[in-house]
Amino acid sequence: MAGLMLGAGGWVSNLIVYLIQEFNIKTINAAKIYNFVNGTITIFPIVGAILADSFLGCFSVIWFSSLISLLGILLLVLTAAIKHLRPPTSCQINGYSNTCKYPTQLQLAVLYLGLALASLGNAGTRFTIAPMGADQFHNPKHQGIFFNWYIFTMYTATVVSSTAIVYIEDNVSWVWGFSLCAVANVLGLAVFLSGTRFYRVVRPQGSxxxxxxxxxxxxxxxxxxxxxxxxxxxxxxxxxxxxxxxxxxxxxxxxxxxxxxxxxxxxxxxxxxxxxxxEDLKTIIKIFPLWTTGLFLCTPLAIQLSLAILQALTMDRHLGPVFKIPAGSIPVFILISTSISIFIIDRLLFPLYEKLTKRPLTLLQRIGIGHALTVISMGISAVVEARRLKFVKYKNIENVVPMSVFWLVLQLAFAGVGEAFHFPGQVAFYYQEFPEKLKSTSTAAVAMFIGIAFYISNPLIDQIRRASNWLPDDINKGRLDNVYWLCCVLGALNFVYYLFCASMYKYQNEGKDADACNSS
Known part of the structure; x- marks a missing residue:
């Protein structure tokens, strides 16, 4: 899994910068393409899960999807290596306006085909690996531990790709960066196939x-x-x-x-x-209201993720006199925060909570804490952006606001701690509560509402642009802080809705809940 995540993280993390710098796509449009790609990566696992549960099994879906992902990354390598597959990157300045050549239909077709294949391939592996790994264990406690370390491994691999590979893309060449993504994909597939004879494979039982x-x-x-x-x-x-x-x-x-x-x-x-x-159908109906709370939990996070990269492009990214942090590496602070927090939560907080209260933290309580921290993260984002806008009039010759990019770390760190609570909690909750025949689909259900949230974020951005001047292509002339305050309000209302749904829900497998959540 680590190799596959390395391959995916290297091109996804820096996609906005690649579209702006190499394809002359406007900033907000680049952010929307980024959201759409992330939505595809996270919503299409439901298709892979259905195929795995019904016809092919997890093993076949994973190796075939890895090949599709590799093909897509190779097409991205071609767009970076062949000049005719991208427009001229230099823009002519006529008076006060910049005239840029935008990509042709052929160039966009090759780019979008590469993104589609890489996204669909990544979608087929990203969450199908989780139920296959859980199937190797029979004890819910051990499955809970696996889910925690599954998220930890996924995020850690993405941290490496979002820093090392993105740095190579920004400072060496896009060809080398994308090529490293392809190599990581190949290595990940090879390691996965090498363990074939050791896996406990659950045969599909029909749809x-x-x-x-x-x-x-x-x-x-x-x-x-x-x-x-x-x-x-x-x-x-x-x-x-x-x-x-x-x-x-x-x-x-x-x-x-x-x-x-x-x-x-x-x-x-x-x-x-x-x-x-x-009773299986009734179980799905009972879970559905809680599932819908994930939509507006993740929509603000999707908006924050893409717009933070646009913020970073306008801020001082120097770390010392020489090194400059790539804008595409900014979301890595979420990943680092999540990875560290998962370790602390799993090894320290949960055992301490159980020792003090004589009872374990339930999965729904864990998810609720994640909701609250996400709302706080949106509020911090609004405050930081308001401060950044105060520095806009002091831009230097490179059109950079004299404010360190590290001001973004606090909001991203809070978002990461929130994910450490709600993300593994959601995966474990749905795996535990879904009917036995829908275990693979259960983890993909988490990916599904994350993907839908990314899709929702685009029409929400469009609506904000139609109704206000908060989000122009030059964010220095807008009010991005108001966008974050809107996300904060939406998150708070959704949190109240979640509390109501959680209070009404009764666990289907109540005896397993403590083991799955408090897995130390």
Whole structure:
């Protein structure tokens, strides 16, 4: 996994800078492309998870996606190496305006094809590795530990690529930087395949979504039938299931009709379902409100991630007289903060909390702390940006605001600590609470709301630009601080909504929660 993350992080982290400097794309448009790419990387794992659960298995999805990712990165190498695949980078100055040549349709086609393949390939591996790794363990405590270190490894590898490889891209050449991404991808795939004979491979059992669809169809088809109080009138009540309930539950009672026995035993499977299939659908319905809280948890983070890079491009990035921090490396502070925080949380805070309170921190409590820290991060972002705007009139000859880029560290560090709480907590929560047949899909469900959040961030940015002058292409002439305050308000409202949903939720596997969260 580390090799695959190294390969992906090297080109994703510096994408905004590459688009602005090498393809003459305007700043806000570059940020939107960056958000769209990140959205694709994080939303399409749901497709990989469905394929893994239903047809191919995690192992096949991972190695095939790695090849797709490699092909995309090689196309990016070509765009950097061949001059005809990108526009002239020098802009002519006519009076007070800059005239830049924008990429042709062919140049954009090659660029977007490379980004699409690299994004889809990364999506197929990024979260499918998590359930495959968890499948190697039987104990929920050990699975919880794995999820923590899975996030730690992913973030640490991205830290390395976002610093070392991005520095090479900025100071040596884009060709060398993208080539290193390709080499890391190849090495990661080779290491993964070398362990083939040691893996515990869970065979796909067919599409679990088909059975969920059958429940809805059967319940609608038999909507005129009266519900019975006798357990024996329901199909599947006598099966010895290891998970779920063998008896019909009162939640969404009308779905119980799908399991009502009918006169013709050989009738269509779309008219008769087991009680376990009904309970699996009810489990998804119960989780859905909590899942929606992830959308507006991650939307402000997506906006912060892209706009912080634009802020860094306008600030003093010198570290000493010679070294200059690449703008694309700024999000690394989130990754460093998350990685360090996960270690501290897992090894110090959780054991200390349990020792003091005599009970472990639940997964939903952990996620809630992440929500609160994210809101604080948005508030800090607004305050720092307001200070940066005060220095705008003191720009130097390079159009750089005389304010150190390290002012951005505090807001990114808070965002990273928040992720250390809510990200592993969300992955562990959905893996624990999803039906057994949907375990791979459970971790991809986290990726899905992150991806949708990146997609939501673009129309939100468009709406802000239409309704105000807060986000011009030159952010020095806008009010980015107001954008962050808006994100802070949205995050706070979402936090209240999360508290309500969490207070109403009852764990499906309550005995496992302590082990999964307090995994020390």
């Amino acid at each position: 679990p979504f088909t059975s969920l669809g059958r429940v809805i169809v059967a319940a609608i088809t038999k909507r005129r039938m009266s519900l019975s109080e006798k357990v024996e009138d329901y199909y599947g009540h006598d099966f010895d299931e290891k998970i779920g309930s063998k008896n019909p539950t009162p939640f969404f009672r009308f779905l119980n009709r799908a399991a009502l026995r009918i006169e013709a035993p050989n009738d269509s499977a779309w008219k008769l379902c087991t009680l376990q299939q009904v």
